[in-house]
Amino acid sequence: MLAAQAAGRQVTTIEGLAAADGTLHPMQAAFRSCHGLQCGFCTPGMVMSAVDLARHHGCTSETQVRDALEGNLCRCTGYHNIVKAVMQGAAAMSA
Numbered sequence: 001m002l003a004a005q006a007a008g009r010q011v012t013t014i015e016g017l018a019a020a021d022g023t024l025h026p027m028q029a030a031f032r033s034c035h036g037l038q039c040g041f042c043t044p045g046m047v048m049s050a051v052d053l054a055r056h057h058g059c060t061s062e063t064q065v066r067d068a069l070e071g072n073l074c075r076c077t078g079y080h081n082i083v084k085a086v087m088q089g090a091a092a093m094s095a
């Protein structure tokens, strides 16, 4: 989205996702434990999209996760582990 479209709204970036003491958000922890990143270029977008998906729609299937993340491209093609991480992170968020 264009920055102007966010005027007057609260924006959370990847830097604001972890707790103040540095504890990773469950989705970040899942990406780490599932090896859901390689070079890391796509990771902030993947994690933030995954958190939004989990919060607002839940993650019921790998197909749903793949559909939700289709706008985020991983040039390292690490999609298998990314989807695995999103499923694990969403489960941790709902626990």
Ligand code: FES
Pocket: 036, 037, 038, 039, 040, 041, 042, 043, 073, 074, 075, 076, 077, 078
């Ligand atoms: Fe390299 Fe996704 S991990 S672009």
